[in-house]
Amino acid sequence: MDYIPHTAEDIDYMMQETGVHILLDLFDTVPPEILIDDAAAATILTSGTLPAQGMTEPELRSHLARLAGKNKVYRSIFRGAGSYWHYIPAVVDYLASRGEFWTSYTPYQAERSQGYLQAIFEYQSLIAGLTGMKFSNASLHDGATALVDAIVMAQSQVRNRSTVVFAGVVNPMYMTAVATALRPRDLAFKQVEASDVEAQLDGGDVLAVVVCSPDFFGIVHDVAAIVQAVKNKDPNVLVIQCITEALSLALLKSPGAAGVDIVVGEAQSFGIPMFFGGPALGFMAVADPKLLHKLPGRIVGATKELHGDRIGFTLTLTAREQHIRREKALSNICSNEALNMLRAAIHIVALGATGLKQAATLSVRRAHYLKQRLATIGGFSVASDNPTFNEFVVTTTPATARLVQQACEEHDVLGPLDLGIFNPGWAGMLLFCVTEMNTMASIDGIVAICSEAAQA
Amino acid sequence: MIHTIFDKAAPGRNAISFPVGMPDEPVDMDIPEALLRDRSDELGVPDVPEIEIVRHYMSLSCENYGIDNGIYPLGSCTMKYNPKINEALAALPGFRDIHPLQGLQDEQSCQGILQVLHEMGLMLADLTGMDAFTLQPAAGAHGEFTGQLIIKNYMVQNGLDKQKNKIIVPDTSHGTNPASAAQAKFEVIEIKSDKSTGLVDLEQLRQALAPGDVAGIMLTNPNTLGLFEEEILEITRLVHESGGLCYYDGANLNGLCGICLPGDMGFDIVHVNLHKTFSTPHGGGGPGSGPVGVKDFLKNLLPGPRIEESDGMYTMVLPEQGGFGSIKAFHGNVGVILRAYCYMKALGLEGLRQSTKSAVLNANYLKAELKDTICVPYASRCYHEFVGSDDCFPNGVNTEDIAKRLLDLGVHAPTIYFPILVHGAIMIEPTETESRARLDGLVDAFKQVRAEAEADPDVVKNAPSTMSVHRLDQVMAARAPVLNAKDLESLLGSAAKPGNPVENEE
Numbered sequence: 001m002d003y004i005p006h007t008a009e010d011i012d013y014m015m016q017e018t019g020v021h022i023l024l025d026l027f028d029t030v031p032p033e034i035l036i037d038d039a040a041a042a043t044i045l046t047s048g049t050l051p052a053q054g055m056t057e058p059e060l061r062s063h064l065a066r067l068a069g070k071n072k073v074y075r076s077i078f079r080g081a082g083s084y085w086h087y088i089p090a091v092v093d094y095l096a097s098r099g100e101f102w103t104s105y106t107p108y109q110a111e112r113s114q115g116y117l118q119a120i121f122e123y124q125s126l127i128a129g130l131t132g133m134k135f136s137n138a139s140l141h142d143g144a145t146a147l148v149d150a151i152v153m154a155q156s157q158v159r160n161r162s163t164v165v166f167a168g169v170v171n172p173m174y175m176t177a178v179a180t181a182l183r184p185r186d187l188a189f190k191q192v193e194a195s196d197v198e199a200q201l202d203g204g205d206v207l208a209v210v211v212c213s214p215d216f217f218g219i220v221h222d223v224a225a226i227v228q229a230v231k232n233k234d235p236n237v238l239v240i241q242c243i244t245e246a247l248s249l250a251l252l253k254s255p256g257a258a259g260v261d262i263v264v265g266e267a268q269s270f271g272i273p274m275f276f277g278g279p280a281l282g283f284m285a286v287a288d289p290k291l292l293h294k295l296p297g298r299i300v301g302a303t304k305e306l307h308g309d310r311i312g313f314t315l316t317l318t319a320r321e322q323h324i325r326r327e328k329a330l331s332n333i334c335s336n337e338a339l340n341m342l343r344a345a346i347h348i349v350a351l352g353a354t355g356l357k358q359a360a361t362l363s364v365r366r367a368h369y370l371k372q373r374l375a376t377i378g379g380f381s382v383a384s385d386n387p388t389f390n391e392f393v394v395t396t397t398p399a400t401a402r403l404v405q406q407a408c409e410e411h412d413v414l415g416p417l418d419l420g421i422f423n424p425g426w427a428g429m430l431l432f433c434v435t436e437m438n439t440m441a442s443i444d445g446i447v448a449i450c451s452e453a454a455q456a
Numbered sequence: 457m458i459h460t461i462f463d464k465a466a467p468g469r470n471a472i473s474f475p476v477g478m479p480d481e482p483v484d485m486d487i488p489e490a491l492l493r494d495r496s497d498e499l500g501v502p503d504v505p506e507i508e509i510v511r512h513y514m515s516l517s518c519e520n521y522g523i524d525n526g527i528y529p530l531g532s533c534t535m536k537y538n539p540k541i542n543e544a545l546a547a548l549p550g551f552r553d554i555h556p557l558q559g560l561q562d563e564q565s566c567q568g569i570l571q572v573l574h575e576m577g578l579m580l581a582d583l584t585g586m587d588a589f590t591l592q593p594a595a596g597a598h599g600e601f602t603g604q605l606i607i608k609n610y611m612v613q614n615g616l617d618k619q620k621n622k623i624i625v626p627d628t629s630h631g632t633n634p635a636s637a638a639q640a641k642f643e644v645i646e647i648k649s650d651k652s653t654g655l656v657d658l659e660q661l662r663q664a665l666a667p668g669d670v671a672g673i674m675l676t677n678p679n680t681l682g683l684f685e686e687e688i689l690e691i692t693r694l695v696h697e698s699g700g701l702c703y704y705d706g707a708n709l710n711g712l713c714g715i716c717l718p719g720d721m722g723f724d725i726v727h728v729n730l731h732k733t734f735s736t737p738h739g740g741g742g743p744g745s746g747p748v749g750v751k752d753f754l755k756n757l758l759p760g761p762r763i764e765e766s767d768g769m770y771t772m773v774l775p776e777q778g779g780f781g782s783i784k785a786f787h788g789n790v791g792v793i794l795r796a797y798c799y800m801k802a803l804g805l806e807g808l809r810q811s812t813k814s815a816v817l818n819a820n821y822l823k824a825e826l827k828d829t830i831c832v833p834y835a836s837r838c839y840h841e842f843v844g845s846d847d848c849f850p851n852g853v854n855t856e857d858i859a860k861r862l863l864d865l866g867v868h869a870p871t872i873y874f875p876i877l878v879h880g881a882i883m884i885e886p887t888e889t890e891s892r893a894r895l896d897g898l899v900d901a902f903k904q905v906r907a908e909a910e911a912d913p914d915v916v917k918n919a920p921s922t923m924s925v926h927r928l929d930q931v932m933a934a935r936a937p938v939l940n941a942k943d944l945e946s947l948l949g950s951a952a953k954p955g956n957p958v959e960n961e962e
Contacts, residue, residue, distance in 0.1 A: 001802055001803065001807055002803050002807035002810050002811050002814075002888075003536070003537050003539060003735075003811070003888075003889050004810060004811060004814045004888050004889065005889065005890070005891035006814065006891060006892060010891070010892040011814075011817070013892070014817055014818075014821040014892060015817065017821055017824050017825065018817065018820040018821055018824050019824075020820075023813040023814075023816075023817060024715075024813070026813065026816045026817060026820060026837070026839075027684075027712075027715055027716070027816070027839075028837060029683070029684040029686050029836070029837050030684055030712075030715070030716050031686070031688070031689060033689075034689070034716050034717070034720040034721060035715065035716055036714070036715055036716060036717070038809075041714070041805055041806075041809060042805070044582055044583070044585075044714070044717065044805070045582055045805060046582055047578035047579070047581060047582050048578075049575040049578040049579045049582070050578075050579040050582050050583065050800060050804065050805055051801065051804040051805070052804055052805050052806060053804045053805075053806050053807075054801065054802045054803040054804030054806065054807045055801050055802055055804070056802075057541050057802070060541060060545070060798055060801055060802050061541065061544075061545065063801065064545040064548065064798060065545075065548065066568075067550075067568035067569070067571060067572060068545075068548040068549070068550025068551050068568055069550055069568065070550070070566075070567040070568030070571070071550040071551065071554045071565065071566050071567070071568040071569050072554070072558065072562075072564075072565035072566070073549050073550055073553050073554065074555075074558070074565075077555060079555055079557060079558070081557055082556075082785050082786070083555055083556050083557070083786065085555070087472075087474070089471060089472045091471065091506060091509055091510060094510070095509075095510065095513040095514070095517070097543070098513070098514070098517040099522050099523075099524030099525070100517040100518065100520040100521060100522050100524065100525060101517055101520060101522065101739070101740055102522065102524075102538070102737045102739055102740075103522030103523040103524045103525075103528075103535075103538050103737050103738065104520055104521060104522035104523075104528075104738065104739075104740045105528070105530060105533055105535060105738040105740065105741060106738075106740065106741035107520075107740065107741070108530075108871075109859065109860075109863060109868065109869050110925075110928050111860065111863060111920045111923040111924075111925055111926070111927065111928065112520075112521050112863045112868065112869075112920070112923060113519075113520055113521065114516075114519040114520070114923070114924050114925060115515075115516035115517055115518065115519035115520035116516070116520045116740045118458070118460070118516055118519075119513070119516050121460075121939070121941065122460055122461050122462070122941060124939055124940065125460075125462070125500070125939075125940045125941040125942065126500070126501060128500065128939075128940050129498070129499055129500020129501055130499060130500065130501065132497060134940070135939055135940075136939075138741075139742070141594035141595065141598060141742075141743075141784055142594065142784050142785050142786075143785060144782075144784045144785040145594065145598070145783070145784050152639075171785070173782065173785040173786065174785060176775060176781055176782040177781075177782050177783055177784055177785060179781060180605070180759055180780070180781030180782055180783055181601075181605070181783055183605070183608075183609070183781075184605070184608050184640050184641035185641060220487055220491055222490070222491060224490075249499075250493075250499065251487075251492055251493060252487070252491060252492060252493065253490075253491055253492060253493055253494075253497060254493060254497050256497075257493070257496070257497040266785070273552040273553060273791070274552070274553060274554060274555050274556065275551065275552055275554075275790050275791040276551070276554050276555070276556050276566070276569050276786070276787060276790040277556025277557075277785065277786025277787050277788075277790060278556075278594065278743075278784070278785075278786055278787065278788055278789040278790050278791065278792075279594065279742070279743030279745075279789040279790075279791050279792055280785070280786075292937070292939075298741065299937075299939060300939070301933040301934070301937045301938055301939050302458075302933070302938040302939075302943075302944055302947055303928050303929050303930070303932045303933035303938070303947070304928070304929050304932060304947060305925055305926045305927065305928060305929065306926070306927050306928065306929045307918075307926065307927075308925075308926050310924075310925050310926070311457070311458050311925075311944065311947055311948075312924075312925035312928045314928050314930060314933050316930070316933040316934050316937060316939075317934055317937060318934075319934070321631075322597070322631045322632050322634075322635035323630075323631035323632075323874070324631070325631075325635070326631050326634040326635060326644075327625075327634035327635060327637065327638040327644040328638070329631075329635040329638070331635070331639070332597045332598075332600065332601055332632050332635035332636040332638075332639050333595070333597055333598075334595065334596065334597045334630075334631075334632050335595040335596060335597070335731065335738070335741055335742040335743075335744040336595070336741055336742045337594075337739075337742045337743045338739050338740035338741035338742045338743075339737070339739030339740055339742065339743060340739075340742075340743055342739075342740065345461075346509065346513060348501055349461050349471075349501065349502060349504050349509055350470075350471045350472050350504075350506070350509055351470060351471070351472050351501075352470030352471065352472075352501060352502060352503030352504060353470070353498075353499045353501040353502070353503055354467075354468060354470045354473070354503050355470045355471070355472045355473055355474070355503075356499065356501060357499075358473060358474055359474055361485075362474055362476070362477075364485050364487070365485060366477075368484075368485055368486055387485075387486050387487040387488060387491065388486070388487075389487070405561050405562075408561070409561065409562055409565075414555055414558050414561065414565075415561065417557055417560070418560075418561075421560050421774070436474045439477060440477040
């Protein structure tokens, strides 16, 4: 099938107007040796995956339903690590699926796109409030690419230095993305304990300190104290806070109040389905107007009519961007994650300040309850005394960890992540995640699973 | 006065609350108070009753325009119809509610999605003449950057990175091309197109290659003028001869998909915009998906997870365990990939070829019908798009005026002032899903603007007049940025400044 609306008469008429006899004549400036004519078309189908003839809609529906059925939707999920199981209000899907939003593109024609532009403007305002920062952009791809962009931005601001210090445990997938994307820049990356940051600044080569809080192990760091220590020692160093669980913003001291220069992170927790890891939503906000002009991505501003008094919204500060500055631009981003930004904005206001605090409080208290219960099981120990948000690490033997996974699978539960997958030194370390979706009964259930595994 | 969502606040009347189920023995949070938000650090999020949220966003949607509303001929953006079945299928819980790391516990738990991803890579390979794909890049420009990293790492592997540190980009390229090359720390050499043909000037190319320091070329074909680079085989031969690699920007693949393979043109690396050629919704600027494919000799440099199939069982190998790193978290924009997968299965090769032919027919038809209304500087065969100009418009009516007046007439404007090569460029890409009646409607709209420009130019120069706002002051927006609802009041009473900036848009 296809989605072409032309009748045979339309096609004949249009071919006549364009002066061609058969449609393939339209490709007459392609060298004949690389033009694939109708008779030879099937020869390009070497993998056996793209059908020669397409499926009808009913066939497609049953094919995809069969594939979806081969993926397990768990009754309960205790796994996070950068992608979180949260409740998504019905209004998010209902409103974000409006075709005027979903099937539009970047609002280049401001006067015809006031609706989307205002929604972006409001999102920027919401992110500014949640992060305690002044200026937010209109989205980046995900938390990992946002972190990459933040380091690029810091490097352009703090010149002639080449070391980036990471405090707190960085999500290993973020670290891989940073190392891959920034390889041509010859930067040195150092991962240290949060308490060791100050000592790293001695050589004067550090351009930025990235504080992950809550970090990959769920630990909440004293960001304000780190900022103070860094700025006292070397005020030129920029402090970047990286957050993978955006719901933490509802409870924890805001990055702005802690004094960080750039905050980046992943906002998938705000109304975006897990979707096997993407699309997600990178966010970025800054405090200093000097950094505003280095922000990557779209930015929407309010203005007035040229010859009138009404207020309207438009993409602005475009002189930063690739379509104007080309190779001198600080970022190449064009399409970003607009629709997920819209979903996040709707989600944030659907919960409201009250609902966000409630979801965050429920997540943390249930996580802490689970952590305390697991700590009482022989053979399990809580890895750290530091405060945690809704994720935490419990250590056991690799053999017990395997038993936990198996038992979870049998109970239709997606269990904690065995961190040995990322680092052999982390084998037997289980990263648990709890959200407002995990009921008390399911939490007691996983405690029982772990107890049994420990006794086996 | 604008009413924002913040104006609808009703404290305590928030839409969503959660079932409370605290443990019997109350558990205190172990987070010290000093690390929590306090009164001086408010969230800045309003509580809004659900009905007001619905009405707010419904009214915003009414002040927006998508393909579902009408023709959207934005050049180089391929605004084709987004089939609704793809939305319904991507939203199945078996796709939407699965965790990206659940396969690490038990690969049986995600065989369906691994099959989709595996087949997607192979289908794209068939359609581009490449040997392997990564699906990880999140958008076209992200794919370009990934491609540049591959070139960089290839040169490093061969000990040539110090010597070969430049990338050639023609002046007709998308602005993302030079920006992506620069992000990978290449120096960008821009070569001018041949003014008379609009194609790459081979003499300029030879000169740029002569010093031997070129790592590669980034090219889109058909180019942004909508023209096929007729010397493409010679271009890629020359670049290869000098030791460089050839990168195909797939932004314009809709003009050739299934009819001519980038691999056959001599390209080594390709990115594909699934949100263009393969119909996934543009979403107001994403999420997109920009898979990158390579020829066999570059396979080991592809970032992202690798999906392998053996006897009908699919396994995923994380990049840490063998690939060449990763350019985002997890496995790519899977929700977008799913929609494109549905589209490709629904069309098959036959439907894809028919769509390409129809896209090119539509563009050539529009060009023929519009040639006496707007100037069309390159008269030769166009592919999926073509570029006109405001040069022959009377009374000082310029491209921006034309675009704004088209909005009044109920259609979306084309891309304007891009490519820079054409003065006052009007870049039109109708796509294959617009009917002859819709194309004729666009032609009529252009003719009306032309007639008005002759008889009553002020109507065009003051456009738009039927939107919720008249033409906006871009200078004011950039000079004193108001980026937060809290600061909206500062705009009240401030006088609008004269000035009418023109910005390049793509």
